[in-house]
Amino acid sequence: MNLKTSSAEANQSERLLYLLDKAYEAPFQPDNFHELMKAAHNFYFKSWDDLSVADIKNKNFANDTILASHLNRIEHLMRERELENRSHASNLNKPTLIALLINPDTWICEGNHLADEFFGQRFPCSFKELKLEKSSLNQLKKMAERATMSGFNTEICRVKRNEISVSSLAKCGVWINPEGNAVNQVRGLAVSIAHFNWTPNALGFCQSMFQLADSETSVLAALLNGKTQAEIANERGRSVETIKAQAKSILRKSGCTKVSDLMVLATTYGLLVDPGGETQFQGGYKPLDFAKPDRIFTNRDGRKISYGIHGDNNGRTVLFVHGLVHGPFFPPDMIAAFKEDGLKVIAPSRPSFGLTDPPINWKDFDETVIKDALTLLAAKTEGPVTVVAHQGGVSHACRIANALGRRAKNMVMIGAGIPIDEKRHLEGMGLQTRIAAIGVKYTPRLIETMIRIGIANELRKGIKPYLHHLLSNSPTDLDLLDDPKIYSICEAGILHMIEQGPKAIVHDGAAAMADWSGDLLNLSCPVKWVHGSKDPIMRLDFVLEYVAQYRGDPVLTVENGAGTMHLTHATICYKAILDAARS
Structure with a gap:
């Protein structure tokens, strides 16, 4: 540290070093994530009660190359640690992961105890002795040879044992033998095999998320178990062309371009929803019953936009701009009401979500x-639009409404926030929300790494514990996670939020933290606010004060309404939307 550095800067540097120290520990001590959060709060703020962030503002952390270098190393450690975790029996967190280490110099394979069980043989053993069919052995051999060269990162492939027809998913990455040295490192291939038992529970979730017909779900199950299209056609008494058409439909609905990508996505869902592969639904598949962004629109620039259209296709248009955790999902009774009351609800996923x-x-x-x-609205509807801002989607909803001009008939704010005043509003937020609010604004690269660590560490325990962690500052919402109807939408919302990683979360948060007061104050259409008395992000009194001072819009208070208010108080929220669309 420079001796001329001021005491305030020195203190800030010390706090940053302590935070980085905790971040470096995170891949090795995942249960200490709360310690990382406390270190982050200590870095951003002077204390729990003194939320001054002046020293953060005055430092250009966004362009700090040294900090970026540390964060790159931490994320690299996380990736390496994941492979290491899957390579040692004592560190395995899920009972479905088999680990292999292949040394291309000696062609000796090491495996954990699950590899012993999966292959039915003892390790270490010769590569040629692996009980895999020839094509799988050849594939792993080529990757092991490539792993000795620079440029090889990770690949996903399917592998089959030679005595059974079911295939498994293998994630392959570089393994560096710790017995080597910096000059002469021994490199090889680390293989993690997910031998997942595709229960009706896991298949039902994939069917629901991809919006598949029952026949397509059966084809998906066969593909996931390594069947060829010809084998599926023969077993089902259909033509190969029929199965090809169904496979293409599955790929299109899932947003994947090839079967290996489909296996990765489906297995990810399966491991999260049913990690032990043990839960069974009686009577076959039981798809989750809610509406989803199940359509794909391809823009002129080649980008794909995922969206849903619900209700009456000839009805009054409502654009739903979703919040983060709960996404563009609706309960079944609300969907039925959309159609009955003549509403056409268009609900897109924002870039890199879903x-x-x-x-x-x-x-x-x-x-x-x-x-x-604007592109979706132009392609799918005409006439006036009611814009619904849901929670964190409010800043973008206001921008969209202004861009629509006279087409924006009115707006409804469902649990939506207001432009954040750092000096006043942070006190009403919980630990993680405070950190995220300041982090996305002043240290986006740092907060991206922290979110990545949080997702990786918490999802090891499953989605429900992750939701409990995420909603820890809202007792009202936590109590409602035991309701299967509410939990199913929250679960789908989490997957929708994190599916493509944390970068979109950071950019979306930065949009909410920016000064979008001009976008809100420039709205020329009528606006109605629906806000919960126990909102965990923006306190009701802050909303009432702001709206009374700057806009004068009506505000409907929902008693005991919290983050899941659109589900727990669906009748109130829906009536506000319907009244706006009909006005």
């Missing part, structure tokens, strides 16, 4: 959000 492609340039994230919405 199956929507990321922006061509991340610097254009906000502009891409607006263009996507």
Whole structure:
């Protein structure tokens, strides 16, 4: 540290070093994530009660190359640690992961105890002795040879044992033997095999997320178990062309371009929803019953936009701009009401959320959000539009409404926030929300790494514990996670939010933290606010005060309404939307 550095800067540097120290520990001590959060709060703020961030503002962390270098190393450690975790029996977190280490110099394979069980043989053993069919052995051999060269990162492939027809998913990455040295490192291939038992529970979730017909789900199950299209056709008494058409439909609905990508996505869902592969539904598949962004629109620039259209196709148009955690999902009774009351609800996923492609340039994230919405509306509907801002989608909803001009008939704010005043509003937020709010604004690269660590560490325990962690500052929402109807939508919303990684979360958060007061104050259409008395992000009194001072719009208070208010108080929220669309 420079001796001329001021005491304030020295203190800030010390806090940053402590935070980085905790971040370096995270891949090795995942249960200490809360310690990382406390270190982050200590870095951003003077204390729990003194939320001054002046020293953060005055430092250009966004362009700090040394900090970026540390964060790159931390994320590299996370990737390496994941492979290491799957390579040692004592560190395995899921009972479905088999680990192999292949040394291309000696062609000796090491495996954990699950590899012993999976292959039915003892390790270490010769590569040729692996009980895999010839094509799988050849594939792994080529990758092991490539792993000794620079440029090889990770690949996904399917592998089959030679005595059974079921295939498994293998994630392959570089393994560096710790017995080597810096000059002469021994490199090889680390293989993690997900031998997943495709229960009706896991298949039902994939069917629901991809919106597949029962026949397509059966084809998906066969593909996931390594069947060829010819084998599926023969077993089902159908032509190969019919099975090919169904496979193409499955790929299109899932947003994947090839079967290996489909296996990765489906297995990810399967491991999260049913990690032990043990839960069974009685009577076959039981798809989750809610509406989803199940359509794909291809823009002129080649980008794909995922969206849903619900209700009456000839009804009054409602554009739903979703919040983060709960996504563009609706309960079944609300969907039925859309159709009965003549509403046509268009609900897109923002860039890099769900199956929507990321922006061509991340610097254009906000502009891409607006263009996507305008493009969809132009292609799918005509006439006036009621814009619904749901929670964190409010800043983009206001920008979209202004871009629509006279087409924006009115707006409804469902649990939506207001432009954030750092000096006042942070006190009403919980630990993680405070950190995220300041982090996305002043240290986006740092907060991206922290979100990545949080996702990786928490999802090891499953989606429900992750939701409990995410909603820890809202007791009202936590109590409702035991309701299967509410939980199913929250679960789908989490997958929708994290499917493509944390970068979109950071950019979306930065849009909310920017000064979008001009976009809100410039709205020329009528606006109605529906806000919960126990909202965990923006306190009701802050909303009431702001709206009374700057806009004078009506505000409907929902008693005991929290983050899941659109589900727990669906009748109130829906009535506000319906009244706006009919006005």
